[in-house]
Amino acid sequence: MNRILIVEDEPRISSFLSKGLKAAGFTPLAVATATEGREQAGTATFDLVILDLGLPDGDGYSVLSYIRSLGLDIPVIILTARNSIHDTVTGLQSGADDYMAKPFHFDELLARVQLRLRSEPQEAEVSILTHNGLQLDLLRRVATVNDVEVDLSAREFELAETFLRHPGQALSREQLLSRVWGYDYDPGSNVVDVYVRYLRNKLGTGRFETVRGVGYRLSTKV
Template sequence: MATILIAEDEARISQFIESGLTAAGYSVSVASTGSEAIAMARSFEFDLMILDVGLPVIDGFSILKTLRGEGHQLAIIMLTARGSSMDTVRGLEGGANDYLSKPFRFDELLARVRLRLKDAAPSASSDLLRHGDLELDHRTRRISVAGKTVDLSAREFGLAVEFLQHPEQVLSREQLLSRVWGVDFDPESNIVDVYIRHLRAKIGRERLETVRGMGYRLK
């Protein structure tokens, strides 16, 4: 499930976009200020940002410059009421992947989101993810463990994708819940731990390490 950050200070617009993207199957978070947008982009690995130019305190161009200067590669679609070609050029030359002026139709925004996510997908991955003796096939939604094919449920598959896309990295329960289930983190929920146990039973307990107080890591 692709994760999208909406940086927009007008609640009516951000709610409209969030509702449409959620219905389209994306995991969506919203930032209403420039500083909040930068902090969220630094804290979580989003696939795409819809970035309003006219944010308070820190505008969209400054956010774009900051994130690209720090090496963040998420796709960015600039969204603004400004329609001048100069602003468009400034955004694209600053590292934006696309530019859409208000007012806009949601179906056009959705088409641009899908296109930019497709552009940003690693071309070398084809349909396979590999790490050690694990190989995951997106087409069949199966994982091969030391040459033996194992069937996964939808949630187990989502977890496996996250770990194979980020091998050797610690993924917190909050990150896994947001990316795989697409809901806000509930500290009282143990659903991530339950499905980690299910996945361990299928790929081997020793492959998924518990990092106390932090989360889990694919070794």
């Protein structure tokens, strides 16, 4: 299981990243300062680093510079609010493997993480997800229930896809917000509950179970 170091001082973003990466099968560790980032990176026990640049005790570039000075070739993805071309070029020239600007979509970040950790040829990406009579064609963006096509909005489709990628697994509202709406969506919103209700109405009430105190899961019983 790949270990990922998150160097991010904003608690809300750090929490979204940690929960999302854990749900994707990684082992994340989050720290909030450049000093902690250098200390943890120096242990050489991580497979990838997600690095913010604006840290309370210094610039994130000091962490990147320290990692490279140790001769560590672990992938570093800069995730920052600095979004100019100059910043991007500077980040990549300084030794980062990738550069993403905030606000960001978690699924895009996850894809970049998976790409950087890919060490051998991978099988072709699955284009059709199926579970208990529910099928999603990811290329055609078509949903069917027992071979009957069901009309889903773009957001409904993304939410259904998230559930089908984790059948039987309890997903928190924060995880679903992060994956479908992005980390910067209002965490106090009830949008997840609303859209789960939409999916229940369209795909079957019993498919999506409420997990008290957590969120929802795709039922394995339907």
